[in-house]
Amino acid sequence: MRFAIGDTTVDVIVDDDDFIAPLSEFFPGYVPELIAAHRGTLEPDFVDLARGLARFAIQSFVLRSGGRTLLIDCCIGDHKEIPEIPGWHQRRGSGFLDRMRRSGVDPAAIDLVFCTHLHVDHVGWNTLRDNGRWEPTFPNARYLFGRRELADWMAQHDAGRAPPIHARALEQSVIPIVEAGRADLVDDGYEPGPGLRLVPLPGHTGGQMGLVVEQAQQRAIFCGDAIHNPLQIFQHGLSTSSCADPQLARETRTKILAEAADSGRLVVPAHFRGPRCAHIRAQGGGYAPVFDANV
Numbered sequence: 001m002r003f004a005i006g007d008t009t010v011d012v013i014v015d016d017d018d019f020i021a022p023l024s025e026f027f028p029g030y031v032p033e034l035i036a037a038h039r040g041t042l043e044p045d046f047v048d049l050a051r052g053l054a055r056f057a058i059q060s061f062v063l064r065s066g067g068r069t070l071l072i073d074c075c076i077g078d079h080k081e082i083p084e085i086p087g088w089h090q091r092r093g094s095g096f097l098d099r100m101r102r103s104g105v106d107p108a109a110i111d112l113v114f115c116t117h118l119h120v121d122h123v124g125w126n127t128l129r130d131n132g133r134w135e136p137t138f139p140n141a142r143y144l145f146g147r148r149e150l151a152d153w154m155a156q157h158d159a160g161r162a163p164p165i166h167a168r169a170l171e172q173s174v175i176p177i178v179e180a181g182r183a184d185l186v187d188d189g190y191e192p193g194p195g196l197r198l199v200p201l202p203g204h205t206g207g208q209m210g211l212v213v214e215q216a217q218q219r220a221i222f223c224g225d226a227i228h229n230p231l232q233i234f235q236h237g238l239s240t241s242s243c244a245d246p247q248l249a250r251e252t253r254t255k256i257l258a259e260a261a262d263s264g265r266l267v268v269p270a271h272f273r274g275p276r277c278a279h280i281r282a283q284g285g286g287y288a289p290v291f292d293a294n295v
């Protein structure tokens with residue numbers, strides 16, 4: 001799947017197209033009546049109300065802009081130890097890199113990799129296993145990690161406080177990049193290319209950042225896990241059980257939606273299935289997604 005934002009082309013490379021989680025566990029406090037009222041928009045791509053499930057994609061975005069190629073988020077990866085999620089544990093032959101090549105993107109042509117945050121489903125393809133070692137997957141890329149995000153996770157890791165699933169992700173997919181000298185630690189406001197800028201999106205994790213594109217009168221924000229599912233556009237106060245600071249995540253999400261409704265900025269979260277992105281319309285004191293093939 002491909003779309004364009006101004007002069008930037010965006011290819012969506014999917015690693016797991018139907019990851020499911022019980023609504024009641026992943027979205028504590030969701031209002032069933034509100035979701036049911038919008039089931040015509042949310043089903044079948046984003047929820048399965050009969051089974052009480054939310055549906056997600058785990059995917060990367062490849063941006064080609066101004067002669068540079070930027071990969072946003074690195075999904076799950078192969079051969080990773082993730083026993084908490086059997087479908088992701090020691091995966092083999094998932095075909096992610098082949099799908100990338102079929103989209104016309106040579107992994108060797110990736111100039112920059114940007115991880116919005118350092119959760120297990122955003123860092124996996126940073127590395128490949130080679131003779132028992134984790135080596136950078138993209139041989140010519142610099143990897144952009146948020147300075148604060150990495151510091152937060154390393155502090156948790158070194159104190160033994162990081163949840164094991166994320167501690168292992170650091171060990172398999174982040175620390176090897178740092179040790180290989182391939183990481184650039186970046187702060188809010190960093191510009192990875194013309195018309196591209198990193199912005200803070202705290203709450204889901206302490207140091208999550210998004211990427212804003214502003215080119216040729218077109219605007220978008222790649223907002224990672226600030227919004228997981230369109231049901232959080234209808235119920236914008238709804239944070240997830242995986243958010244480190246649900247209140248701050250709520251404030252960040254509300255700000256993204258208000259700005260998008262105001263400016264026409266396209267919202268591109270990490271885990272939307274279907275059209276993968278949405279415009280936002282203010283509606284009745286809240287918000288609604290507008291899914292438009294002609295983004």
Ligand SMILES: [Zn+2]
Pocket residue numbers: 119121122225270271
């Ligand atoms: Zn995620």
